[in-house]
Amino acid sequence: MITGAARGLGAQIARRFSAAGAHVIINDMNLAPAKATAAELGGDAVACDVSDPESVAAMFAEVGRLTDQLDILVNNAGISGIEGDNDARERIRQTAEALARGEPSDLDSGITEVTTEQWRRMIAVHLDGTFFCSREAVRLMKPRASGNIINMGSIMGTFGRQGPSA
Numbered sequence: 372m373i374t375g376a377a378r379g380l381g382a383q384i385a386r387r388f389s390a391a392g393a394h395v396i397i398n399d400m401n402l403a404p405a406k407a408t409a410a411e412l413g414g415d416a417v418a419c420d421v422s423d424p425e426s427v428a429a430m431f432a433e434v435g436r437l438t439d440q441l442d443i444l445v446n447n448a449g450i451s452g453i454e455g456d457n458d459a460r461e462r463i464r465q466t467a468e469a470l471a472r473g474e475p476s477d478l479d480s481g482i483t484e485v486t487t488e489q490w491r492r493m494i495a496v497h498l499d500g501t502f503f504c505s506r507e508a509v510r511l512m513k514p515r516a517s518g519n520i521i522n523m524g525s526i527m528g529t530f531g532r533q534g535p536s537a
């Protein structure tokens with residue numbers, strides 16, 4: 372099972388697992404895009420916001436009905452925090468170009484522009500979501516005393532940068 376796998380890296384991870392012979396279960400926020408990726412791979416689709424514990428529990432109950440052998444959970448669902456913010460993207464591009472030229476750039480990480488709501492959403496999706504999904508996955512894996520959990524990380528978790536500094 373891969374979270375946030377309707378598109379992007381998650382969908383590509385699902386393709387690799389599928390090519391290796393796995394039956395994949397695709398999670399995403401909305402069912403329709405998750406279904407489209409699952410259909411491509413002959414897998415199943417389940418929808419929920421991973422930051423919501425009740426929805427996550429309900430989703431894993433469904434996963435338990437789909438399979439009695441959950442081998443792997445990939446916690447991939449994530450956000451940059453600047454979705455749709457073209458100004459932030461442009462600032463990131465300019466900062467990267469300045470750094471590539473070896474020029475001193477404005478290394479203010481942008482932290483002063485991050486709202487409390489953006490901070491809380493970042494933590495909710497990445498930290499809460501990883502925990503809630505892992506907790507439910509282990510409930511399914513425990514009877515077989517077998518299973519693996521892979522957590523996606525990012526270099527953006529190691530330093531601040533213009534835009535997604537949260």
Ligand SMILES: NC(=O)c1ccc[n+]([C@@H]2O[C@H](COP(=O)([O-])OP(=O)(O)OC[C@H]3O[C@@H](n4cnc5c(N)ncnc54)[C@H](O)[C@@H]3O)[C@@H](O)[C@H]2O)c1
Pocket residue numbers: 374375376377378379380381398399400419420421422447448449450496500523524525526
């Ligand atoms: N793209 C990169 O360069 C990069 C680099 C390092 C790490 N990452 C990490 O890899 C993961 C995937 O990144 P991507 O670039 O493929 O992103 P993306 O935006 O292309 O895809 C993310 C998917 O996650 C889904 N999603 C977002 N919030 C969700 C939630 N609360 N519940 C369920 N699904 C949710 C989105 O709908 C989307 O389909 C993220 O965790 C990201 O932090 C990305």
